[in-house]
Amino acid sequence: MNSSLRIHWPAPGPHIDFATYARAGRPRLVTTARLLCGDPREAAELVRNTLVGVCARWRRIPRDDVDFYVRRSLVREHLRRARRRKAPAQEGLGALSARQRAVLVMLHWEGLGETEVAQTLGCSAGAVRSHARRGLAVIGGDAERLRGVFAEIAETAQVADGLAPFAVQLGAIEERGRTLRRRRVGVVAAVCALLLAPAAVFATDRIVGSGAADGSAATVVGMASSPIRIVAPGERVEAMPGVQVWLTTDGRHWSTAQGPNQFQRLPGDGSENRQPGVLVQPEPVKGAYFLSGLYYGLSADPARVEVTVDGSEVTGSVLTLAGNPGWGVWYAPAPLSTAELKASYVEGGPMVTVYDAAGKVVARSGGDG
Structure with missing residues (x-):
């Protein structure tokens, strides 16, 4: 794998704000999204929706658990989208199921272990091994070649992302995140009011x-x-x-x-x-x-x-x-x-x-x- 292409998340200190984290972590998020879905426009929308959800919950996310939360949000949003459409069988990476592709991206690009991938997907490590084995078989069984394909896609995604200003998008993301947080607070308040009496x-x-x-x-x-x-x-x-x-x-x-x-x-x-x-x-x-x-x-x-x-x-x-x-x-x-x-x-x-x-x-x- 070409490690020079890997962009690491920022270290989320106890007082880092969402905007700082989003600016520093977005390049890797965009790359991973592109590897997951293949389509640049779909990847951009996937990143926006993920960041909106993270922004809405930012105050509740422990600072040493941000990376896991962001990755899980991105992958699960991708899997939700994939279930809503039935794409025809394709060749190469397109022939993989959404879950097989997510497993291979996390294992062979993100460099996660089977346990970490299992926790992200909410399944067992055995299920991860099964998805990885079947996914590799679909694309020919060559893990080294797969990492090379991932590196090429990542390089293209990072070059394209570097041409797009993020400042305007970030403002819109934060506004949508605040709106979503207000809605959730209202719902939680209503539910808590119903539960307070029996909880006592x-x-x-x-x-x-x-x-x-x-x-x-x-x-x-x-x-x-x-x-x-x-x-x-x-x-x-x-x-x-x-x-x-x-x-x-x-x-x-x-x-x-x-x-x-x-x-x-x-x-x-x-x-x-x-x-x-x-x-x-x-x-x-x-x-x-x-x-x-x-x-x-x-x-x-x-x-x-x-x-x-x-x-x-x-x-x-x-x-x-x-x-x-x-x-x-x-x-x-x-x-x-x-x-x-x-x-x-x-x-x-x-x-x-x-x-x-x-x-x-x-x-x-x-x-x-």
């Missing part, structure tokens, strides 16, 4: 977001902390009407009207649990779905668990045993409809991200074998 029944023993090493508060600006409840082994908690959850030292238990006394064992033994991970499971409840799972392998309790479903984010709640065991149960505070769940799995399924008190990502769902 969850007694919060402590809110993580405090508890830095020196005892001072350690919060992330603009990011809500997750309600953390410490429970005794076997203590039952009503997570939502009709759903009870309780923990024992070897995993989580839950009961619903459709499925009483269910159990999910903590993965592996004590040594294997040191590798952070997140499990996700939807459970049918009265025509909707209760979304929950285990996080494990952490050195301390998380500060925030974010559940992303079809592009929308909610802050999850957490149950854990006393003594900072490094694992616990997370759950979404409101049920998902069947339509929401299906729409989410079209994009690879719900994404759960666990953050520590400093806003650093410590575990994320996806990428499991």
Whole structure:
């Protein structure tokens, strides 16, 4: 691969603003978009829509997780667009499915590992390997030649992008982003008003977001902390009407009207649990779905668990045993409809991200074998 063509994202410091990040990161974003879809106009629109969405959520995105969020937004927007059109079979890169092409771009141009690609797509590492193997077979099986093709496309995209001024576009992107953020704030406010009353029944023993090493508060600006409840082994908690959850030292238990006394064992033994991970499971409840799972392998309790479903984010709640065991149960505070769940799995399924008190990502769902 011609590494001289690679344009790296800027280091997103704690106070970098969206405009600075967009100016520095846009060349690589344009290149990746062009590699994903091939068409220059479509790539430009893909980049604009991605940046609008990122701008709208900029205050909520942890600064050390911006690159993942931007890449995921770009790839998923591309896959959504690809599903809306049925292109005739073509030759070369055009013969690949949208998902195969995205996997090959991330592996052979972005230089990501299989786990990172799996987390971006919300699938398993095995699925990534399968898409990569089949995609390479479609285009002749020569990975080195593929990287050469990518380099040629990237060079053309970067030359063309250098001729187009970005200042005017950036102003329009920021305006659209602010408008989208205002709309989302209005929707969230309305939903929160409906959920506040039932949510009040969850007694919060402590809110993580405090508890830095020196005892001072350690919060992330603009990011809500997750309600953390410490429970005794076997203590039952009503997570939502009709759903009870309780923990024992070897995993989580839950009961619903459709499925009483269910159990999910903590993965592996004590040594294997040191590798952070997140499990996700939807459970049918009265025509909707209760979304929950285990996080494990952490050195301390998380500060925030974010559940992303079809592009929308909610802050999850957490149950854990006393003594900072490094694992616990997370759950979404409101049920998902069947339509929401299906729409989410079209994009690879719900994404759960666990953050520590400093806003650093410590575990994320996806990428499991």
